[in-house]
Amino acid sequence: MHIFYTPDLDSDVFTLSEEESRHCSKVLRLSLGDHVHLIDGKGGLFEAEISAINKKNVQLKIVHKQSDFGKRNHHLHIAIAPTKNIDRLEWFLEKATEIGIDEVTPIICDRSERRIVKEERLDKVITSAVKQSMTAYHPKLNPAITFSEFLNQDFIGARLIAHCMADAAKQSIDKLVTPHQSYLILIGPEGDFSPAELANALENGFNPVTLGNTRLRTETAALYACFEINYINR
């Protein structure tokens, strides 16, 4: 059954946007009485029937509603330096959405070659992964922010930083966290965090973590952390 992302769904009758109405009628060739799935991004999974349809306007009637669909038992926030090649960040967003993540913040670091990201485009990648993987919760993409500004914010839960510098204090994530809590993990740029950034993070209570024994790219490291947190919370 086809899935539409309808974050502004607030009643038992819903009208698709003109763009989605056209997609529904012209591309999918759906017709009166057909059923579709709707996801509101807040845990709501709906089954709806097409109650009226024309090229520009498709009206849906909710016939079944499920709340807290696939509700997660923890909160994972990954702050990642945007990759030089933006495809790699988009790839991470797609995969992390499939596997399970709640919040992502692009952080601009001292050694970031890419200092600008188009949040709207990245959010579209997340939305299409939400639909594809039928995740009823839409991960939140925060605006890009500099690393130092980011550290000035308040966080609840476990604070972890993955860096490449030799560091005896590094431990694997499972040694540092317990299940069912909030986690914030910092992933640096291709050139790693600067020593000053690392020192700043440690002062702010972040624990250095190691992600396996191999040398991972930025987006692979971020996904590895995402895997591990979800694994710990299975």
Add this chain to the structure above:
Amino acid sequence: MHIFYTPDLDSDVFTLSEEESRHCSKVLRLSLGDHVHLIDGKGGLFEAEISAINKKNVQLKIVHKQSDFGKRNHHLHIAIAPTKNIDRLEWFLEKATEIGIDEVTPIICDRSERRIVKEERLDKVITSAVKQSMTAYHPKLNPAITFSEFLNQDFIGARLIAHCMADAAKQSIDKLVTPHQSYLILIGPEGDFSPAELANALENGFNPVTLGNTRLRTETAALYACFEINYINR
């Protein structure tokens, strides 16, 4: 330090191919006496000094050798149906190489939309990930083979199949395997394995596994399995 992949390295003096010599001299602008890293794909990590150099011919003298570099404590073989969009399979190969995998076989299944793969191109993706992640062991890419032919082969170790059909027998990988062994995991195409293929696999001693609670794309499922096996063997 720059890394070259030299599978045919067999003495203390080595000459780069014309292509790599040009890359070394013209692109990297390296010169006499500079040091580089060599990886032979069989666990050998070498440090070499440029003992002679011109545009088409770079000669290297091994100054330090390390064997069994990053030797793995298990053997992971993933047989995966090539994705319709080949980029997704290439992406999996890159990421699996970074995280850790020993053998990959493209399997052509009943519902495979893509029935042809260019092994040479896929192997190049693996090689570049080997160099990038400094993995001294080069994962083996087997030629594509049909699912039924593949099942006729002999395997040692744990046999797992990840499918999307409802199946009470499905368990998570960690419930089915022990560390430090050989693992073979089957990952189906976008349309999943056919019931006949699943029955065939079960007859051949494969255990159905579940990969988390979310709906994963083919390449994401394969990487998830790769992550979990490596995690179990940390």
